[in-house]
Amino acid sequence: MEKTIIDFCLEYARSKNVDYAEARAVDTNNEEMVLKNGFVDAYAITVDSGYGVRILANGGLGFASSNKWTKQEAEKIVNMAYKLAKNARRRDKITFLEEEIVNTRWKVKQEQKIEDISSEEKIKKLLEVDKVIMSQKINVVARMLTCLTTLTEKYYVNSEGSNISSFVPKVNVSAIGITVVENGKTEQLPFKQYGYAGGWEAFKRWRIEEDLAKEVKVLQRLIREGKVVKPDKMDLVCGSEVTGIACHESCGHPMEADRILGREMSQAGRSFIYPGGPFWIGTKIGSDLVTIIDDPTVENSYGYYLYDDEGVKARPRYLYKNGLINEFLQNRETAAKLGTRSNGASRSINYDMESIVRMANTYLQPGDMSEEEIFKDVKHGIYMHSFTEWNIDDVRFNQRYVGREAYLIENGELTTPVVRPTIETSTLNFWMAVDAVSKKIVFESATCGKGDPMQGSPVFTGGPMMRLKGVFIK
Helix, strand or coil: CCHHHHHHHHHHHHCCCCCEEEEEEEEEEEEEEEEECCEEEEEEEEEEEEEEEEEEECCEEEEEEECCCCHHHHHHHHHHHHHHHHCCCCCCCCCCCCCCCCEEEEECCCCCCHHHCCHHHHHHHHHHHHHHHHCCCCCEEEEEEEEEEEEEEEEEEECCCCEEEEEEEEEEEEEEEEEEEECCEEEEEEEEEEEEECCCCHHHHHCHHHHHHHHHHHHHHHHHHCECCCCEEEEEEECHHHHHHHHHHHHHHHHEHHHHCCCCCCCCCCCCCCCCCCCCCCCECCCCCCCEEECCCCCCCCCCCCECCCCCECCCEEEEECCEECCCECCHHHHHHHCCCCCCCEECCCCCCCCEECCCEEEECCCCECHHHHHHCCCEEEEECCEEEEEECCCCCEEEEEECCEEEEECCEEEEEECCCEEEEEHHHHHHCEEEEEEEEEEEEEEEEECCCCEEEEEEEEEEEEEEEEEEEC
């Protein structure tokens, strides 16, 4: 990374008639390996380095990028971004509110540096995980494991005077299509992801071998003992994975301010929250137990960062608070339009992508009950520990969750495994039904898709166990 080129981009942009300018460089080193049915199927190392320039002028916003590190190319990129901004024909002029000037360097520490782990050692670790899966004496007919390590260095400057450098190492492992067949029946773990900001010590924390061994046993038990639930109104206890996907899809996405203002309308839809609509800040959306937080500062989380890609300091965002719509995810543009401040939610996955409003780590705030207490009060219900499928409409209101590992609850005890129990509901009805939340919180890793071109951002979902009272399950 040539920081002098980035500084040059900013100074050259300042020489023009601009309201605001920023330049952001990103260097990324990726190493990825794919293990399919016990054999190395693919291996790749990629190195990418480039920079993007964004300019606000005449009420328009322009963005351009390049991976050519020369002053001549830098001039070209600045001129292009400036031209796009000046030529934008907009009725609603874009403005950015001024933010605090930041001059800092931050990085994620590694207990065991990724750079010190050889490719052979990484592949060996995947093979060890695969061996444990296959040692369970269960007929696993297909499985795929991937490991991706990423080292990302960023350098950001803007016309207000901010100068921010960062270094973030990440490890990601995915289990894909683990399939068990027995007696002509099939059950599958479609996808499970493990993500971590930090070093190779992630593997010790994850305990992947133990986790995936449990998953194949669950699939076998579903085949042998699983029953179809009789459609009825009953209590539903959601495990952290189900809690997390509901938080992400029916709170995080509809609370993105750019979606609320219509920018995502032609791409991923709008939000059930919009200016002049029935839902806004202060509207009741859930029970008093429902507080959903998006917090980039959770240490070692897959969505971890301390400053966003507009130079704004990250902080926890309380999206739903005690059952009320409380705070949108904002960047500098949406904050100016809505008369508030950015809360550091602007992210980009690379130098050639404009930063947009994104989630980081979205979860339900823990309550004060033990998991045993949550089950104890259920006379007849379903425990949906994990999901195999979810669907939600393009305004993030009507939704459907289908269980993977699930059990019947009878008189406070888990009994028979249940095959694919399903709840179809709305965001309002789902969160209003929450009547108990556990103390223990568990995070799940995921990759959140948004934007055009698509940007897949690393995030955490998850939360505690929660109970929904009297919902229809089929």
